[in-house]
Every structure is written in structure tokens, then in C-alpha cells.
Amino acid sequence: MLQIKDLQAGIEGKEILKGINLTIQPGEVHAIMGPNGSGKSTLAAVLAGRSDYEVTGGSVEFLGKDLLDLSPEARAGEGLFLAFQYPVEIPGLSTINFMKTAVNEVRKYRGEPTLDAAEFLKLMKEKMNLVNIDKNLLTRSLNEGFSGGEKKRNEVFQMAMLEPRLAILDETDSGLDIDAIRIAAAGVNAVRSKENATLVITHYQRLLDYIIPDFVHVLYNGRIVKSGGKELALELEETGYSFLKNEMNIA
Amino acid sequence: MNDGLSTIEQQITSDYKYGFTSNLEADQAPKGLNEDIIRFISGRKNEPEWMLEWRLKAYRYWLKMEVPDWANIKYPAIDFQDIIYYSAPKQSKKLNSLDEIDPELRRTFEKLGISLDEQKRLSGVAVDAVIDSVSVATTFREQLGELGIIFCSISEAIQEHPELIKKYLGSVVPMTDNFYSALNAAVFTDGSFCYIPKGVRCPMELSTYFRINAENTGQFERTLIVAEDSSYVSYLEGCTAPMRDENQLHAAVVELIAMDHAEIKYSTVQNWYPGDKEGKGGIYNFVTKRGICAGVHSKISWTQVETGSAVTWKYPSCILKGDYSTGEFYSVAVTNHHQQADTGTKMIHLGKNTRSRIVSKGISAGVSHNSYRGLVSVAKNASNARNFSQCDSLLLGDRCGAHTFPYIEVKNNTAQVEHEATTSKIGEDQIFYCNQRGIDTETAVALIVNGFAKEVMNQLPMEFAVEAQKLLAITLEGSVG
Ligand SMILES: Nc1ncnc2c1ncn2[C@@H]1O[C@H](COP(=O)(O)OP(=O)(O)OP(=O)(O)O)[C@@H](O)[C@H]1O
Ligand SMILES: [Mg+2]
Numbered sequence: 001m002l003q004i005k006d007l008q009a010g011i012e013g014k015e016i017l018k019g020i021n022l023t024i025q026p027g028e029v030h031a032i033m034g035p036n037g038s039g040k041s042t043l044a045a046v047l048a049g050r051s052d053y054e055v056t057g058g059s060v061e062f063l064g065k066d067l068l069d070l071s072p073e074a075r076a077g078e079g080l081f082l083a084f085q086y087p088v089e090i091p092g093l094s095t096i097n098f099m100k101t102a103v104n105e106v107r108k109y110r111g112e113p114t115l116d117a118a119e120f121l122k123l124m125k126e127k128m129n130l131v132n133i134d135k136n137l138l139t140r141s142l143n144e145g146f147s148g149g150e151k152k153r154n155e156v157f158q159m160a161m162l163e164p165r166l167a168i169l170d171e172t173d174s175g176l177d178i179d180a181i182r183i184a185a186a187g188v189n190a191v192r193s194k195e196n197a198t199l200v201i202t203h204y205q206r207l208l209d210y211i212i213p214d215f216v217h218v219l220y221n222g223r224i225v226k227s228g229g230k231e232l233a234l235e236l237e238e239t240g241y242s243f244l245k246n247e248m249n250i251a
Numbered sequence: 252m253n254d255g256l257s258t259i260e261q262q263i264t265s266d267y268k269y270g271f272t273s274n275l276e277a278d279q280a281p282k283g284l285n286e287d288i289i290r291f292i293s294g295r296k297n298e299p300e301w302m303l304e305w306r307l308k309a310y311r312y313w314l315k316m317e318v319p320d321w322a323n324i325k326y327p328a329i330d331f332q333d334i335i336y337y338s339a340p341k342q343s344k345k346l347n348s349l350d351e352i353d354p355e356l357r358r359t360f361e362k363l364g365i366s367l368d369e370q371k372r373l374s375g376v377a378v379d380a381v382i383d384s385v386s387v388a389t390t391f392r393e394q395l396g397e398l399g400i401i402f403c404s405i406s407e408a409i410q411e412h413p414e415l416i417k418k419y420l421g422s423v424v425p426m427t428d429n430f431y432s433a434l435n436a437a438v439f440t441d442g443s444f445c446y447i448p449k450g451v452r453c454p455m456e457l458s459t460y461f462r463i464n465a466e467n468t469g470q471f472e473r474t475l476i477v478a479e480d481s482s483y484v485s486y487l488e489g490c491t492a493p494m495r496d497e498n499q500l501h502a503a504v505v506e507l508i509a510m511d512h513a514e515i516k517y518s519t520v521q522n523w524y525p526g527d528k529e530g531k532g533g534i535y536n537f538v539t540k541r542g543i544c545a546g547v548h549s550k551i552s553w554t555q556v557e558t559g560s561a562v563t564w565k566y567p568s569c570i571l572k573g574d575y576s577t578g579e580f581y582s583v584a585v586t587n588h589h590q591q592a593d594t595g596t597k598m599i600h601l602g603k604n605t606r607s608r609i610v611s612k613g614i615s616a617g618v619s620h621n622s623y624r625g626l627v628s629v630a631k632n633a634s635n636a637r638n639f640s641q642c643d644s645l646l647l648g649d650r651c652g653a654h655t656f657p658y659i660e661v662k663n664n665t666a667q668v669e670h671e672a673t674t675s676k677i678g679e680d681q682i683f684y685c686n687q688r689g690i691d692t693e694t695a696v697a698l699i700v701n702g703f704a705k706e707v708m709n710q711l712p713m714e715f716a717v718e719a720q721k722l723l724a725i726t727l728e729g730s731v732g
Contacts, residue, residue: 092702
């Protein structure tokens, strides 16, 4: 469903992604790991359509469409979701209101009828239970004054609400306590299906105990330098990334 | 899009959605202002002699005054002889029912979204619609009458309740108060009068829609609300105007009087034509609004959502004379393109244990300028006065300006006066976050702006909060990318 070919992108003339190749099939879970600053969030942002990044080469196909040609909101409409590493605050706007608008905008994009207040509340209750989030949090200003973990949990809730085809989780596990990781993972697993895929960006093998990946990739210096099965994550946990430098030097 | 701000600029392109002119045959005075014109106005309205004298006195005073120039606004000098001071839509006879209203006038109301059909009307709202200078329809009169509430045009009140008008007109905003209040006193043509008797809680929102219609017609509305002991009234003033090339002057005066334990809530949604993208045309809005908490434990609350006008000069104020009285001011002022707004409030603490609260939210886009100007004054004998002021500015783009001018005059050392101010920008990251959830930029701006203004919007009566939210969105359509 997602084919990234030789994707190159940068910001303000600085090259960050230097030719990414990655294919994700429906039903798969991919994990991306890699040292700080290697370009993981940049990849996520470019896929989501963040405009400050300039795509300088390559192509991305998503569900048969040229992803790079679509506006960020159209990408969301097509079913792409990004759980942000650093979710932003919007004072005075509650998550409930925000989600009501988002869900209905996406439905409009897909030509589906919008949900009325009662239907929306029903959907919301269902998803609240799924990710075990407190209603009070959802009535407060979006992310304002939320703890780190609350922000991440709110991202998982939004993902559940929007039921994306491809969810990209950018370090959604950092800041979560052990129980929360389990719940977040349960949320991810609950929306997992034959049609949907997930791309998990993480530093920790721990998350992958709960969301078991089909593939693990190592992103280093703007390139995927190593790919493997779930055992690669374990390996990395033990050896760290120091091997990369040696391998890269040889290459 | 590599340059976020250029998209911000790009999107500042939306047009005024309520711009249209209706063809009502007008009965109007010749251009210009002199004593004969004032006699003409007074004559047209069949006014008693004392009213004419009052007008002439104001006019003679006005002649000696100068146009104020202290506000942070710029506009070409107004030629007061180039204005038509009286214009009434022609109506041959008194109407028995709404069905008899000129269909053109009805369509105008419909375009503005005002339904005069009582059945269709949002339940609980009485509308006194003002087109140009004459009040053309008043509904719910009888129901209010049973409670002893008077809600009518000021012209009618002059005829039918002269004792109340003589007692209160000009008692809060004297004709000598300022240039525009003197002008208004001389030439005011219509407006609303509202009287709530002792112990009565007005069961519905009272509402007036003002509208400027005939070309070159200045609007000089005069509103007077008196709430007797232990009464309550909530009043909403809303307006929109047709698109014009020439600048139009509006100089209204609003006076509120709250007796012991009385409460007046006055809400305004203002959406006059702001001029085009180049700043051409648009309404000049110079308003004097003031209320007096005359009695103990009385309360006056001003809420305003200001989205229109080319130039706004407006400071709804409270004189807190009664002990334990409370004054509130909640304001959202939005400026886009070349709009200029200099608005704020004055809280004058005279009585003991008086309280005031100011929440001002300024939103600027385009190359507009938005100023908050507020005075908190505590008199020598006003012990234990409390004020809290919160002034927040939100900038959309980097070519607009937000300014805050708080003035504090405290003559009693038991006073507690607090002032907080913030300035923020809509961030590209906030917009992108919304975009990523499937929300386009225009809707995202509306969500963010309404969030910013929420504390004030919450003060509006429910029926109008939704309308006001839409208005904010329309005004800022395309302000950020
Ligand atoms: N707006 C920007 N301006 C300049 N440099 C940037 C910008 N955004 C990212 N970069 C740089 O691009 C590189 C990749 O950043 P990115 O955020 O994608 O890393 P990451 O792999 O997600 O790291 P982390 O594990 O710390 O989250 C870093 O060197 C970063 O400093
Ligand atoms: Mg990152």
C-alpha cells in the first residue's frame, strides 16, 4: 500500500533523507529505529506532507496515488495518520471538538455522510474505552498542560477515532509508563487488520514486545542501512548503533 | 509551500459575504448639517418641543468641539456637511402584520439571516429591527407588555414615555461628553428603548439588528436601557451592512442604567462592511457606550464581538457607583486587511467593594491594526475595589499589529488591580497538526481562533454564539496558510 522509492528530502538546503526505499503491504507492521537525528521524524513529516520540508527526489505511492501530490489534509482523507513525536497545543479547543471536526472532514473527503452529535458521541465512547482515556482530558484544551504521557495517549485516541489505513507512530512510546504502553499497544493492535498497516518509530525494543513488527529497519544518516525481522530490534538493544559507524565506513 | 507566511498572505483574500444593497425607496433629508436639518429630523419624528430644544443645544455645543485624535487609528477627515442625516424607508401606512412588509425589505432581512416570523424565530428572542433610521417591526411587544417591560424604538418612547426619557436620556453619556456623543444627541434618528420594572426578570433575549442601508446615510442610533431594582435583562445588538464605496459614519450612543441588585447584560455582534482588501470603503464606527451601576449590588456586563468596520473607536464602560457593584467587559475584536480597531473599556470604581473584570481578545490579520485601550480608575473613597484585566493578542501573519494601552489610576490604597497581557501567533505547526487530521487550513484557523476567543464567546447568549463563531471564521477566511 505504501511504496517509497529513493526518497530524498531536506530543509533549508540541508539534505536529511538521502534516498529512502521502503515498501509496506496491507496488514504489516514495520518498525523504524535509529540514532537521534538520523531522519526518522523527517521521514514521518515528509510522508504526512509537512511543507517546510522540500522533497528533492524520489517518489511515494500510497494506495495507488502519488502521495507527494496530495495536500496534508487529503493524505489524511486517504487514510494516513501521524501520531506526532511532539503534539502541539491549541488553547481553547477541546479534543472532542477537534475530533468532531476531524472525523467529519475526513468523512466528507471520502464522500461519506457526516456524523451527528449522537453518532459521534457513540463512536467516541467506544474509542475512549479502547484506549482507556479519561473524558476530562478530552474536554480540556487540546494538549494544553497535558503531561508527556497524556499527550501521547491522546494521539493514540485520535488514531483510534480516525481509523487510518496507515498509522505512523513517531515515538509514541516515549513518555508513557509501562501500563500506558500496554494500553497504547492494545489500541494499535485493536485497529490492526488485514487492510491496515502501521509504521512504528521507536528507540525501544520494549514497545515491540507489545506491537510485534513484521519488519525492523534501521535508519542512519538519511538511509535505511539495515532491515530484518523482529529479532533485529533485540540485537540493537544489545549492541547499540556503534556497529553502524564501522559498517558505514567500510561501505 | 516553502514560505509559510507567504501562504498566510495568499489566503487573506476573502470577500465580505453580506455585501448587497436593497432598493427601498428612501425619504431623506438633504445633505449637510445645520439647525434646519435638525428641525427637519425632529419634525419628521413628530417630536415635542423639549426634544427639539435638547437636540439644538447639543448641536450648538458640538459646533464648538474638535474631532478627537488620540486613538491609534488613521482615516481621512470626515466632511460632516457631506452626510445625509435622515433617511427613512418609505412606508405608506402602518402595518398590521409582518406580511405587509415590503418584500424587498423582507429579502434583505432574510439575507442577513433575520427571520421576522415569530413562529420561525428562535424561540425566546424578540427582534426590534432597524433599517436605516426607522424601526420597521417590533415583535413580542404584547408578551413583554404584560410584565410591564417597555421595549420600543426610542422615537416611540419620546412620544409615549416622555417622563422616562427626560429623566434618563443623556444621564450616563451627557451630550457634552465627546464630539460624537454631541453629534449623536443633535441628530439621532432612532434606536431602542428598554425599561424593566422593579423585580422583573426579562424572560427573553431582547435583540436589535441595526443596519445601514441608504447610501451616504450616517447612522446615529440612540439606545437607552433602564433596569429598575432587582430586575434583569439581556440585550443583543447585531449588525451587518451592505457593500459601499464611500465611507459611512456611524456614531451611536448607548446608555445603561442598573439600579439596586439589577443586572444588565449587553452583547454586541458587529459585522459592518470593513472595506475591500485595499482598504477602500467601509464603515467608520465611533460609538459611545456607557453604563452606570447606580444601585448597590448591581451588575453590568458588556460582551462584544467586533469583526467589521474600517475604523472602530469604541469603549463600552462601566461607572461602578453603587457599593458592591460589578462591571464586566468581554471583547473579541478581529481585524483583517486594512481594518483598524481601537477599542477597550473604562471601569470607573466609585463605590465601595466594587469589582470589575476585563477580558479582551484581539485578533489581527492582513495589515490591520488592533489596539486595546483600557482605563481602570479607583476613586479615593472606593475602598476594596478589585479589578482583573486580561488582554491577549493573536497575530495571523507578520504585517499586522497588536497594541495594548492599559491606563491605571488608583487613588485608594486598598485597591487590587491586576493586569495580564499576552501576544501569540498562530503557528504553522498548529495548522499542520490540524491538516494532518484531515482539517483544511481555513477550518483550522477558525478552530484555533475560536479557541482563542472562547472565554468571551462563552459569554454570548447561546443562540448568538454559533452565529458569532461563523462570523469570526468568515472574517478571517484565508488568513493563514
Ligand atoms: N526544521 C529543521 N531545521 C534544521 N534542521 C532540521 C530541522 N528539522 C530537522 N532537522 C535536522 O534533521 C536531522 C534529522 O532530524 P529528525 O527529527 O528527523 O531526527 P530523528 O531521527 O527523528 O531523531 P530523534 O530520534 O531524536 O527523534 C537532524 O539533524 C535535525 O537537526
Ligand atoms: Mg524524531
